[in-house]
Amino acid sequence: MGCRLKLLNRSLTVAALFASSLQATTFYVTVAGLGGEPDYEQRFASYATDMEKILTEKGGDIRVETFKGPTATKANVTAALTRVALAAKPQDAFVLMLIGHGSYDGEYKFNLPGPDISGAELATLLNKIPATRQLVVNMTSASGGSLDALKSANRVIITATKTGTEKNATVFARFWVEALRDPSADIDKNGSISALEAFQFADRKTKAFYEEQKRIATEHPQLQDNNKAGAFPVVRLTAATAVTDPAKQALQAKRDELESQIDQLKYQKALMPPDQYKSQLTKLLLELAKTQEEIDK
Amino acid sequence: MRFVALLLLAICANAQTLQQAEAQWRAHDYTAARDTFKALVAAQPKNPEFRVRFGRLLLERFNTQDASDLFNEALEIKADYAPAMLGLAMVADQTFDNRAIQMTEKALEADPKLVEAREFQARLRLEDNDNKAAAQDAEAALAINPKAIDAMAILATLDLLNDIKETRWIPRILAIDPHYGKAWNTIAYFFVINRRYEEGIEYYRKAIALTPDLYEAHSELGINLMRLGREAEARQELELAFNNGYKDKATTNTLTLMDSYNRFSTFETNNTILKLNKKEADVLRPYFESEMKRAIATYEKKYKTHLSVPIQVEVYPDHEDFAVRTMGMPGLGALGVTFGTVIAMDSPTGRHPGEFHWASTLWHEMSHVYTLTITNHRIPRWFTEGIAVHEETAIDADWGDRLSPPVITAIRDKKLLPIAQIDRGFIHPSYPNQVIVSYYQAGKICDFISAKWSESKILDMVHDFTTMDSTEAVLKKELNISPEDFDKQFMAWLDPQVRKTVDSFKEWTGKMTTLNGYVKAKKWDEAIELGGQVRDMFPEYVEPANPYVALSTAYLAKGDKPKAIEQLAAYSRIGGRDPDTIKQLATLLEEAGKPKEAAAALERLNFIVPQDPDLHKRLGALLIAQSDYNGAIREFAAVLATKPLDQAGAHYDLGRAYFGAGKKAEALDQIEASLEAAPNFKPAQKLLLKLSTDSKN
Numbered sequence: 001m002g003c004r005l006k007l008l009n010r011s012l013t014v015a016a017l018f019a020s021s022l023q024a025t026t027f028y029v030t031v032a033g034l035g036g037e038p039d040y041e042q043r044f045a046s047y048a049t050d051m052e053k054i055l056t057e058k059g060g061d062i063r064v065e066t067f068k069g070p071t072a073t074k075a076n077v078t079a080a081l082t083r084v085a086l087a088a089k090p091q092d093a094f095v096l097m098l099i100g101h102g103s104y105d106g107e108y109k110f111n112l113p114g115p116d117i118s119g120a121e122l123a124t125l126l127n128k129i130p131a132t133r134q135l136v137v138n139m140t141s142a143s144g145g146s147l148d149a150l151k152s153a154n155r156v157i158i159t160a161t162k163t164g165t166e167k168n169a170t171v172f173a174r175f176w177v178e179a180l181r182d183p184s185a186d187i188d189k190n191g192s193i194s195a196l197e198a199f200q201f202a203d204r205k206t207k208a209f210y211e212e213q214k215r216i217a218t219e220h221p222q223l224q225d226n227n228k229a230g231a232f233p234v235v236r237l238t239a240a241t242a243v244t245d246p247a248k249q250a251l252q253a254k255r256d257e258l259e260s261q262i263d264q265l266k267y268q269k270a271l272m273p274p275d276q277y278k279s280q281l282t283k284l285l286l287e288l289a290k291t292q293e294e295i296d297k
Numbered sequence: 298m299r300f301v302a303l304l305l306l307a308i309c310a311n312a313q314t315l316q317q318a319e320a321q322w323r324a325h326d327y328t329a330a331r332d333t334f335k336a337l338v339a340a341q342p343k344n345p346e347f348r349v350r351f352g353r354l355l356l357e358r359f360n361t362q363d364a365s366d367l368f369n370e371a372l373e374i375k376a377d378y379a380p381a382m383l384g385l386a387m388v389a390d391q392t393f394d395n396r397a398i399q400m401t402e403k404a405l406e407a408d409p410k411l412v413e414a415r416e417f418q419a420r421l422r423l424e425d426n427d428n429k430a431a432a433q434d435a436e437a438a439l440a441i442n443p444k445a446i447d448a449m450a451i452l453a454t455l456d457l458l459n460d461i462k463e464t465r466w467i468p469r470i471l472a473i474d475p476h477y478g479k480a481w482n483t484i485a486y487f488f489v490i491n492r493r494y495e496e497g498i499e500y501y502r503k504a505i506a507l508t509p510d511l512y513e514a515h516s517e518l519g520i521n522l523m524r525l526g527r528e529a530e531a532r533q534e535l536e537l538a539f540n541n542g543y544k545d546k547a548t549t550n551t552l553t554l555m556d557s558y559n560r561f562s563t564f565e566t567n568n569t570i571l572k573l574n575k576k577e578a579d580v581l582r583p584y585f586e587s588e589m590k591r592a593i594a595t596y597e598k599k600y601k602t603h604l605s606v607p608i609q610v611e612v613y614p615d616h617e618d619f620a621v622r623t624m625g626m627p628g629l630g631a632l633g634v635t636f637g638t639v640i641a642m643d644s645p646t647g648r649h650p651g652e653f654h655w656a657s658t659l660w661h662e663m664s665h666v667y668t669l670t671i672t673n674h675r676i677p678r679w680f681t682e683g684i685a686v687h688e689e690t691a692i693d694a695d696w697g698d699r700l701s702p703p704v705i706t707a708i709r710d711k712k713l714l715p716i717a718q719i720d721r722g723f724i725h726p727s728y729p730n731q732v733i734v735s736y737y738q739a740g741k742i743c744d745f746i747s748a749k750w751s752e753s754k755i756l757d758m759v760h761d762f763t764t765m766d767s768t769e770a771v772l773k774k775e776l777n778i779s780p781e782d783f784d785k786q787f788m789a790w791l792d793p794q795v796r797k798t799v800d801s802f803k804e805w806t807g808k809m810t811t812l813n814g815y816v817k818a819k820k821w822d823e824a825i826e827l828g829g830q831v832r833d834m835f836p837e838y839v840e841p842a843n844p845y846v847a848l849s850t851a852y853l854a855k856g857d858k859p860k861a862i863e864q865l866a867a868y869s870r871i872g873g874r875d876p877d878t879i880k881q882l883a884t885l886l887e888e889a890g891k892p893k894e895a896a897a898a899l900e901r902l903n904f905i906v907p908q909d910p911d912l913h914k915r916l917g918a919l920l921i922a923q924s925d926y927n928g929a930i931r932e933f934a935a936v937l938a939t940k941p942l943d944q945a946g947a948h949y950d951l952g953r954a955y956f957g958a959g960k961k962a963e964a965l966d967q968i969e970a971s972l973e974a975a976p977n978f979k980p981a982q983k984l985l986l987k988l989s990t991d992s993k994n
Contacts, residue, residue: 184943187945188975258976266973289982293982
């Protein structure tokens with residue numbers, strides 16, 4: 001079952017990467033909310049700044065808006081999401097990242113300077129965005145309380161906490177930022193970090209943080225929809241280029257075919273004698289490496 | 298209603314006597330004994346004796362708190378009631394609390410003829426290895442009552458500890474009570490706390506042979522068998538005790554710990570046995586095995602001794618599991634403990650990163666194996682601990698014990714013990730941190746002997762303890778010095794090393810607060826000026842919020858990287874262990890074009906946080922860049938052992954290290970594993986093609 005899912009994920013990832021890189025725009029809105037005290041204020045703002053830098057570094061068809069400190073008001077966030085709703089097309093992608101404190105008393109609220117914004121209000125704004133691929137990364141305390149409100153068929157949701165009752169300040173945001181700039185988070189080495197890869201990276205680091213500090217974990221990150229998250233590139237590590245040379249297009253087709261054969265072979269692994277599996281894998285990997293070498297020439 | 302209940306209890310109590318309660322107790326009918334005592338106390342609330350005897354029952358049945366309350370209540374009824382004071386002394390001795398000595402002395406002041414208190418005082422003296430005083434107390438008890446059977450047990454213990462096998466006291470004990478297994482139980486207890494486990498086990502068996510229902514002895518036998526790795530028999534004894542109602546913490550927790558052993562893997566070589574928790578075995582094994590081998594080679598050469606059995610090391614990621622191994626043992630036992638050739642210790646993952654140098658603890662404990670083996674476990678506690686601390690620094694200066702605030706305070710307040718009494722500081726500490734102070738002092742004493750006489754004198758002294766039992770005699774033989782003169786010379790040697798820090802300690806404390814305030818307020822010039830002064834007052838201080846880090850922060854803020862490096866390098870050299878700080882030093886060294894020094898800085902962390910994949914990845918990259926391929930293989934293998942998410946990257950790194958080392962078959966395996974995880978991983982593809990071309994040529 002695990003193998004089948006992985007296989008599906010990879011095909012989707014490749015497809016999505018091309019779709020998003022060549023035809024679509026990705027809209028990013030990052031909000032660092034109210035810190036409440038200087039240490040948190042500084043930390044949240046610095047995560048948002050880092051995020052913006054990471055997103056814009058490789059260029060591509062992206063639109064990035066970041067709000068932090070006094071600019072992170074409900075009015076500004078509402079205006080930004082409304083702008084995206086007007087500009088985005090169905091083939092586009094949209095990413096909302098929320099950093100800071102949240103609260104939950106039956107209803108989730110993201111703490112902002114001035115009035116807070118509720119999970120339901122955010123959902124209303126997001127539902128107006130026509131982009132059919134959406135990702136919300138809510139990294140605040142109590143963010144698990146926003147899961148129900150934000151749920152949508154076309155939306156991947158990541159939260160730092162499992163429920164609204166996990167109210168302590170979170171560390172997930174720190175590791176999410178780390179994930180987006182660490183090449184080792186790119187597990188399948190396809191040149192981009194997907195939402196699933198970034199989540200797995202940050203989730204593991206969050207768990208390790210509490211284990212190392214000998215503290216009871218007060219946040220349990222959640223991801224809704226693994227399949228879509230695997231196919232949702234959040235940040236690109238290398239620039240994508242369009243191939244127009246027919247010879248290279250043929251080589252690419254050969255490469256895709258070899259990849260597919262490798263995936264099928266891996267799926268059969270448990271049923272094959274180890275020696276046979278290894279010799280077939282070696283052959284395919286070598287062929288794939290040669291093909292890639294030809295493409296890169 | 299309450300009045301009626303009390304009246305009923307009083308009526309019942311009329312029919313019950315203290316003798317009945319004692320008889321029920323002796324017959325192991327603890328519930329009935331408890332009820333009888335309760336009724337007696339209710340019927341005669343002003344009778345301190347009932348409360349004390351009830352307290353003693355509860356103390357024996359592991360209810361220390363209620364026992365303590367009853368003894369205190371008895372003292373409220375009668376302030377000078379000696380048996381109640383004795384009861385409190387016994388409570389204190391359960392945790393080797395120094396108040397045991399004070400309360401016993403008070404009990405004897407209140408009633409000099411209380412034989413049991415005199416016997417107990419003898420026991421406390423013997424725990425402190427003050428054999429002479431222990432014998433005097435036991436004799437004093439016998440002078441009051443010639444049938445003081447526990448005093449005889451102490452005298453028998455003294456004979457047996459001194460290898461007088463045909464002690465005259467055992468026949469005398471058996472003449473009074475032919476089934477008095479408790480005498481052997483006492484003897485066994487003292488052999489165990491003197492680390493003579495094999496003999497302790499033998500004597501517990503004798504106790505059981507005389508009194509088969511002495512479940513305390515069954516439990517202790519089980520615990521000590523377990524300590525020496527004889528698990529099957531240990532379990533049998535512990536379960537026997539447990540199933541017969543002997544359910545104290547040590548018995549229960551040891552059984553629980555033994556149940557958890559299926560979570561451990563055992564790795565054996567010709568001279569080592571290593572037990573690691575399965576979840577961290579792959580990561581820790583290479584580092585632990587390597588240090589065990591290195592320590593064995595070093596100590597065999599130094600102590601000129603070859604062990605006939607492998608050394609077993611058990612590593613516990615859960616400190617509570619490790620704590621079970623040290624239950625009922627005197628001394629700190631906070632990090633590691635040695636039972637003959639078996640060592641139990643904390644895992645580096647069981648502690649907050651940076652607070653534990655596992656290799657230092659391992660070498661410390663392994664030195665005990667040698668000194669205990671050479672002396673057939675006759676070495677006094679202060680000397681084996683002193684040597685172990687001395688050895689830590691001998692391996693590497695940054696491994697050992699440093700001057701710390703508790704030690705400074707003890708030196709300032711003249712609380713270091715004379716060498717003849719230093720064991721007491723380990724067993725019955727009289728102030729908080731005295732155990733830590735005693736470790737430091739014992740280590741320094743060995744440093745002093747090595748510096749003033751020679752390192753070989755330490756070894757000669759170790760051998761002397763095989764046949765001689767007193768520190769005084771050994772000092773006289775090897776150093777031709779009395780304990781008093783030794784103390785004087787030792788303090789004269791130590792004083793110049795610590796004087797400046799001790800004298801300025803109060804000022805240092807105040808200035809440290811100011812310094813940290815400057816750093817917080819980003820007053821970098823002020824921090825740099827004050828930081829240098831504070832650092833030089835107490836250079837050994839590398840704990841959290843230390844001047845080295847404060848100075849490096851200030852220098853970095855001012856853009857002076859070389860000076861920041863200087864401070865952090867000094868921090869590391871002295872023994873600073875904070876992983877983030879050392880990683881920062883490595884980063885700065887790398888930026889300064891000093892990869893070799895950067896790698897050396899990170900290598901130190903393998904002894905502190907070997908579970909950190911980031912450490913191994915960085916170190917592996919630095920080593921491969923310096924063509925140290927074998928080192929890189931070790932580090933990248935450690936990355937893989939942490940089961941990283943990035944399997945492709947980890948296998949690739951290990952593959953290229955193997956490739957560099959010329960191990961092409963291993964390299965190919967790793968590169969294929971990398972590409973299996975991520976078929977499009979271009980660096981791995983390139984190496985695969987290269988390996989493929991090489992194999993054809």
